[in-house]
Structure formats: structure tokens, C-alpha cells
Amino acid sequence: MTQRQRGKEAERQTTRVVARIPAHGFTPMFCLSFSVVLCLFLSACSVPLYKVAPIPKNTSIEAGQTATNDRVTVTASALTEDDKAFERFDTNLPLAGILVVDIQVVNRSARSIESLKFELQDATGKSVSYLEPKKALKAIMKFEGVRMYTIEGRQQTLEQLQAMALPKKLSLGSQEEKRGVLFFHAKQDVAKNKAFTLLIKDGRETIRLPLS
Numbered sequence: 001m002t003q004r005q006r007g008k009e010a011e012r013q014t015t016r017v018v019a020r021i022p023a024h025g026f027t028p029m030f031c032l033s034f035s036v037v038l039c040l041f042l043s044a045c046s047v048p049l050y051k052v053a054p055i056p057k058n059t060s061i062e063a064g065q066t067a068t069n070d071r072v073t074v075t076a077s078a079l080t081e082d083d084k085a086f087e088r089f090d091t092n093l094p095l096a097g098i099l100v101v102d103i104q105v106v107n108r109s110a111r112s113i114e115s116l117k118f119e120l121q122d123a124t125g126k127s128v129s130y131l132e133p134k135k136a137l138k139a140i141m142k143f144e145g146v147r148m149y150t151i152e153g154r155q156q157t158l159e160q161l162q163a164m165a166l167p168k169k170l171s172l173g174s175q176e177e178k179r180g181v182l183f184f185h186a187k188q189d190v191a192k193n194k195a196f197t198l199l200i201k202d203g204r205e206t207i208r209l210p211l212s
Contacts, residue, residue, distance in 0.1 A: 047150075047153050047156075048153055048156040048157040048160065049137075049141070049146065049149055049153050049154055049156075049157040050089060050090040050091055050140070050157050051090040052088070052089055052090065052157065052160040052161060052164075053087065053088045053089070054160075054163070054164065055102075055164050055179060055180065055181070060075070060104070061075050061076065061077045061102050061103075061104050061179075062077060063077055064076055064077040064102070064104070065077065065209055065210060065211055066209075067200070067207045067208070067209040068207075069202070069205060069207055070109070071107065071108065071109040071113065071202055071204075072105060072106060072107055072108065072109075072113065072116065072172075072200070072202060072207075073105070073106045073108060074103065074104070074105045074106075074198075074200050074207060074209060075103070075104045075105075076101055076102060076103045076104070076198050076209055076211060077101070077102045077211065078099055078100070078101050078102075078190075078194070078196055078211040078212075079093065079094070079099065079100040079101070079102065080094055080099070080190050080191055080194050081094065081191065082094055082095060082191065085100070088100075091140055091144065093140070093190070094189060094190035094191045095143075095189055095190075095191070096139065096140060096143035096144075097139075097143075097185060097186045097187045097188050097189065097190060098131070098136060098139055098140065098143075098183060098184070098185060098186070098190070099120070099128065099183070099184045099185075099186050099190045099196065100181050100182070100183055100184075101118075101120065101181060101182045101184065101196075101198060101211065102179075102181050103118070103166060103179065103180060103181065103182060103198075104177070104178075104179040105170065105172065105177070105178055105179075105200075106175075106176075106177045107172035107173065107174060107175060107176050107177075108175065109174060110174050110175075111174055112171065112172060112173045112174055112176075113170075113171060113172045113202055113203070114171050114203070115169050115170075115171065115202075115203060116169065116170040116171070116172060116200065116201070116202050117168065117169050117170075117200070117201040117202075118130075118166075118168055118169075118170070118182055118198065118199070118200060118201075119198075119199040119201070120182075120184045120196055120197070120198055120199070121196065121197045121199065122186065122193060122195065122196060123193060123195035123196075128184045128185065128186055128196070129184060129185045129187075130168050130182065130183070130184055130185075131183040131184060131185050132165075132183070133158060133161035133162045133165045133183065134158060134162075135183075135185075136161060136183040136185075137154070137157060137158055137161060139185060161183075164180055164181050165180055165181055165182065165183065166178065166180035166181065166182055168182070194211075194212045195210075195212045196210075196211045196212065197209065197210050197211065198210075198211055
């Protein structure tokens with residue numbers, strides 16, 4: 001086929017495509033279809049990547065372990081079971097090597113506590129890396145191979161994680177109680193290594209709380 005013939009063939013292809021659009025403009029049916037598609041797209045944009053369940057109010061931590069000293073009482077539980085992780089976070093966090101620790105802490109003293117620090121150790125005494133909610137979400141998406149998503153959906157999921165997360169260093173007023181979660185990156189299947197210990201440092205002493 002000569003260059004001139006190829007040019008005419010391309011012109012015919014273009015003519016066939018253009019002919020599908022009415023000469024007098026968009027038809028009502030086209031406008032309706034476009035509106036439906038646009039609505040569906042906008043709805044998809046507002047859907048979070050994961051359905052994160054909020055922390056239940058006025059409920060105690062299920063199967064939690066408790067430790068106390070003369071100032072604070074701490075109750076904590078490690079999320080090591082796959083099915084419970086799906087219920088709360090819509091994804092298999094233990095298999096991804098991400099450990100969620102549910103924590104409830106009460107300052108029973110008459111003075112405020114300026115800095116209550118949390119650390120996590122595995123069975124060998126090695127420290128487990130703390131993850132901010134943003135890094136936890138990034139690790140989850142990397143594990144699941146999520147590459148296509150909406151910015152709005154990702155932001156909504158991040159805000160849900162941030163809403164339930166405690167800071168690594170926590171301040172408490174007198175008689176104040178706080179509850180939330182901390183994220184840690186165990187870098188292995190959490191279900192196979194359940195012997196974790198939470199360390200709580202209040203500036204005067206360290207409370208060791210086994211989570212297994």
C-alpha cells in the first residue's frame with residue numbers, strides 16, 4: 001500500500017468514527033449515559049481503600065492483658081489472628097507482618113504525665129519497628145500490590161487509621177483515660193510469632209506487659 005493509499009484509508013477510518021457523533025450535537029440519551037457514568041466515577045472516588053472499623057466506645061479490650069504501677073494502668077491486646085484483622089481492617093495485617101496493638105491507658109495519679117512512651121519487643125528481645133499510620137497504610141498497599149486507586153479513597157483510609165492511632169509518646173492529664181492502637185512492622189507473619197512484649201515507660205520506671 002502506497003503512502004497516498006494509507007492516507008485515504010486513515011481518512012476513511014476517521015470518517016467512520018466521526019459519523020457516530022450526531023451532526024446536531026449530543027443526544028439526550030448520550031447526555032444521560034454520560035451523567036450516569038460520571039456519577040458512578042465520583043462515587044467510586046469517595047470509597048475508602050479499606051473498610052476500617054472504628055474503636056468501640058465504652059467497651060473494654062477483648063482478651064487484653066493488664067499491668068499497673070503506682071501511677072498508670074495499661075491494658076493491651078495484640079491483633080495476631082487473621083479473621084479478626086479482616087473484621088477490623090478489611091485486610092490480613094498479620095500475614096503482611098503488621099502488628100496492631102490495642103491499648104487502653106489510665107493515669108490514676110493526681111499529676112499529669114508528660115511523656116508515656118511505648119515500645120514493642122519480639123520473643124528474642126529485639127525491638128519491633130513502630131509505624132505511623134501513613135507508613136502502615138503504605139506497607140499494607142505494598143503487600144497487597146495495590147497500584148490503582150483514587151487519591152480521595154486513600155486519604156479517607158488514612159484519616160480512619162489516624163483517628164484511631166495513639167502517638168508513640170503519649171501525654172495524660174490527672175485521672176485521664178485514653179484508648180487507641182499502635183502499628184508495628186514485624187516483617188514476618190505475625191501469627192507465627194505471637195510472643196510480643198509491650199514496654200511502657202513513664203519516665204520513672206518501665207512496665208513490661210506480655211501480649212501472648
